[in-house]
Amino acid sequence: GENVEQHPSTLSVQEGDSAVIKCTYSDSASNYFPWYKQELGKRPQLIIDIRSNVGEKKDQRIAVTLNKTAKHFSLHITETQPEDSAVYFCAASGYGGATNKLIFGTGTLLAVQP
Amino acid sequence: DGGITQSPKYLFRKEGQNVTLSCEQNLNHDAMYWYRQDPGQGLRLIYYSQIVNDFQKGDIAEGYSVSREKKESFPLTVTSAQKNPTAFYLCASSPSGTGGYEQYFGPGTRLTVT
Numbered sequence A: 001g002e003n004v005e006q007h008p009s010t011l012s013v014q015e016g017d018s019a020v021i022k023c024t025y026s027d028s029a030s031n032y033f034p035w036y037k038q039e040l041g042k043r044p045q046l047i048i049d050i051r052s053n054v055g056e057k058k059d060q061r062i063a064v065t066l067n068k069t070a071k072h073f074s075l076h077i078t079e080t081q082p083e084d085s086a087v088y089f090c091a092a093s094g095y096g097g098a099t100n101k102l103i104f105g106t107g108t109l110l111a112v113q114p
Numbered sequence B: 001d002g003g004i005t006q007s008p009k010y011l012f013r014k015e016g017q018n019v020t021l022s023c024e025q026n027l028n029h030d031a032m033y034w035y036r037q038d039p040g041q042g043l044r045l046i047y048y049s050q051i052v053n054d055f056q057k058g059d060i061a062e063g064y065s066v067s068r069e070k071k072e073s074f075p076l077t078v079t080s081a082q083k084n085p086t087a088f089y090l091c092a093s094s095p096s097g098t099g100g101y102e103q104y105f106g107p108g109t110r111l112t113v114t
Helices: none
Strands: A004-007 A010-014 A019-025 A032-038 A045-051 A056-059 A062-067 A072-077 A086-092 A108-113 B004-007 B010-013 B019-025 B031-037 B043-051 B054-057 B064-066 B076-078 B087-094 B109-113
Touching: A004 A086, A010 A019, A019 A086, A019 A108, A032 A062, A045 A056, A045 A062, A072 A086, B004 B087, B010 B019, B019 B031, B019 B087, B019 B109, B043 B064, B076 B087
Parallel strands: A010 A108, B010 B109
Antiparallel strands: A004 A019, A019 A072, A032 A045, A032 A086, A056 A062, A062 A072, A086 A108, B004 B019, B019 B076, B031 B043, B031 B087, B043 B054, B064 B076, B087 B109
């Protein structure tokens, strides 16, 4: 069935280091891959997204890469800061054709140690 | 934080009672969604609606019901048939159509049933 696997479930890095979170999706028809950041008790907010016709996208310290052949995509955060600490969710869309339904990964708790 | 609102922020109910969670958006989005989030888990889709007067079950629809009588509103009723209703409930909206779109989330309602 439709599935998005996300790893690792927790990640601890030192301030200034890089963090990488990886996701794998199951439906080859997926064509949209957003990443959301959720701070404790708050709503998820989009930080970056990528579509299937692009292999990489970058926005300042954040980048996402997509490998359609392997059906996986990754979030890269460079020069991490304490305010990057949060739960990060990947998602994949395009399931079922015209629907915008997103399937979410189980999340990664990122802790940036000062 | 305009755009999509949920009320109330916290809700307490006794077991056996139905409860309705409100979700309103003024983003002119066709599609709306309800997710359930449990501690340490991802976002699981309860119901979604692509257009007024139409909605589909998500992955965990049992014990829940929805209506979509207006474009702006997508209320969720948690019925007494839901075995473990205590959770954080998130509503979202997005444009509709092919290609995938960002989903905008409301602030959430934390429901506690005792």
